[in-house]
């Protein structure tokens with residue numbers, strides 16, 4: 001982009017006549033001209049133009065193609081992402097194909113047909129931008145914690161925090177809505193800790209029936225209750241020297257909360273039906289989507305246990321408040337599932353991206369994972385569409401993106417100017433403060449009919 005926010009377009013052409021024709025034609029771009037290979041490289045270095053239009057017949061070999069091919073090679077060596085559009089004569093089809101085989105983006109045959117050329121140049125800029133975005137996203141996916149994809153500043157701060165917590169034995173509690181990645185983070189803490197070679201044992205306190213949770217946690221002796229045929233270790237003992245993850249700790253029944261507290265304080269357990277105190281060395285990480293403080297206030301969670309497990313609390317933000325993470329994660333899951341299901345999906349259509357951004361994701365990352373998996377399977381083409389995702393978004397009309405809003409405003413202004421000047425092109429262009437060619441381009445872009453019976457559709 002140039003200082004005046006226009007795309008920079010480098011044109012390598014030694015024919016002065018054609019130069020001024022192209023300069024006039026591409027007035028919406030910041031055009032930069034070079035007449036030979038050396039100047040072209042210098043201009044590219046200076047302006048970093050994403051798109052280049054290049055004549056194949058460059059001096060000192062205007063009638064041949066050698067210098068033109070060398071120029072393509074030099075440009076791509078210096079800047080492999082540049083999109084080169086080669087200009088050739090009508091009879092030069094073979095050389096045009098050779099140029100594309102060498103890495104040029106596209107070609108067109110002289111004489112210049114403005115509409116075709118416009119289309120090729122616009123597409124080249126679009127592709128360049130999409131590729132840039134892909135490269136940016138790929139860079140962002142590097143995150144300090146294993147299994148976590150994020151570029152949200154608050155999440156990155158949390159990653160730093162977890163890195164600091166990991167080597168210690170401090171009991172920490174991860175607070176956050178369902179599906180925000182609490183278990184992923186607990187595993188990340190384990191992997192960063194000196195216990196990484198021992199077991200990570202998870203128990204979901206909400207999923208185990210109340211009467212079984214004690215034996216599930218602490219194990220039982222043979223004959224402790226009907227059906228206890230043999231001595232069985234509980235999750236705590238299984239995690240010895242490793243990490244114990246107590247998921248949904250807010251759902252732990254009150255009577256068991258005191259037993260858990262005793263274990264956390266004394267680091268010994270008693271199996272159900274046993275009398276022996278067994279010392280266990282585990283690092284405990286808890287997680288919940290409940291408001292523990294409120295539960296303490298209303299008496300459904302023990303205050304002493306609350307203080308014991310909340311030596312360190314980490315609040316995991318919901319997906320809807322994470323900056324830039326929705327599209328980043330969607331892309332991550334798209335690539336993952338496309339690979340898993342051997343689908344040739346390349347990306348999302350713009351309206352799919354918009355619905356990903358607008359949707360509230362109440363089920364957070366788990367919901368996104370499931371929705372993208374389904375969309376990858378359902379997609380017909382190479383891009384996942386809004387319909388493939390099937391997200392129901394409320395405020396979509398409000399979320400019109402800036403480009404759309406600008407387009408609408410532009411169309412509106414043109415129609416008013418046409419109506420106010422009674423179809424007088426020069427007067428309408430003047431009213432809008434633009435040149436006649438730009439005005440014509442806009443009329444074409446918005447498909448606005450001109451004529452005495454034009455009724456502006458405001």
Ligand SMILES: Nc1ncnc2c1ncn2[C@@H]1O[C@H](COP(=O)(O)OP(=O)(O)OP(=O)(O)O)[C@@H](O)[C@H]1O
Pocket residue numbers: 147148149150176177178179180181182183184185247287289365366369
């Ligand atoms: N930042 C992330 N990057 C990549 N995948 C993630 C991320 N966060 C979560 N996931 C994935 O989302 C799914 C849900 O994550 P996880 O089970 O850790 O959430 P949770 O908060 O523990 O959920 P619950 O509260 O329901 O137990 C998992 O498949 C996990 O791999």
